[in-house]
Amino acid sequence: MAGPGTHEHPVDPVRVAAARVGQLSAGDAEQLTVLLGVLADPLRTRILTALLAADELCVGDLALALEANDDAVSYALRVLRRHGLVTRRAAGRLGFYRLTDGHTRPFLVEALRQLQDLARRQPPQPTGQNEPPG
Amino acid sequence: MAGPGTHEHPVDPVRVAAARVGQLSAGDAEQLTVLLGVLADPLRTRILTALLAADELCVGDLALALEANDDAVSYALRVLRRHGLVTRRAAGRLGFYRLTDGHTRPFLVEALRQLQDLARRQPPQPTGQNEPPG
């Protein structure tokens, strides 16, 4: 409580300064959220975990394992591939996909583990707020 | 390879089975991607990292530190709060927000670190594909 009786623009200049320096740059935030956006889709995450378990799968088998539409899987894979998360290996008329090797893969493994874990312990809060009555 | 000359529904039944068991359940995938969807927004992630650095901030100071619209920040906070990522503390006409304590917080710290790190080393691949010629 070091402020005067009223509050003008910055209520707490110290913390505002701290927020400024500890914050993501706009560019990093953009890049990061693009990636998160790619992961923010049930079919895509299920594809990734399926590939994590099976190493490599073609579109049809993927659709079979996930009980999803071939087209939807194909589209999802296209998005994942565009962002470098999966790699395609052509074998005749079949397209085999696997997680991209390199820095992406160990990260994905770790992140999916953590997120998977979090999703499990996160209670279903459809529209719940905190601080209901006040 | 152990398959016959042609391929019917499952090209590789073994891997399909592996994918089935290693895969996220539909419910978990849903829950997980909802959370990822919340994180997949530049303003929201910047808010989270700002709160991570400053501990607690009111809407106006947050908007100030992030150079964003008050309304946008307010809306973003509403979304974050609805999903239990931040907590509100009312102080007069001001609303102070902080990262939710508990299991969410250490996860967020870790995930944001990792993702932040990944975003840095992930090269900008706007429309790049792999396997260009053959």
Next chain:
DNA sequence: CCGATATCCGCAATGTCGTCCGGATAAACG
């Protein structure tokens, strides 16, 4: 009590994203 202010909320407009559907391409089989 009255004016100023911080925040929240409802509503409408906008843009983006995923899915469905038809067809195109290319390869395997007989």
Next chain:
DNA sequence: CGTTTATCCGGACGACATTGCGGATATCGG
């Protein structure tokens, strides 16, 4: 060589989230 099959591509359609604005609410200062 023709047929069947696996996958990809493009356009249309619908759902959804985000934003901006005007107003409502409640608090602070005098």
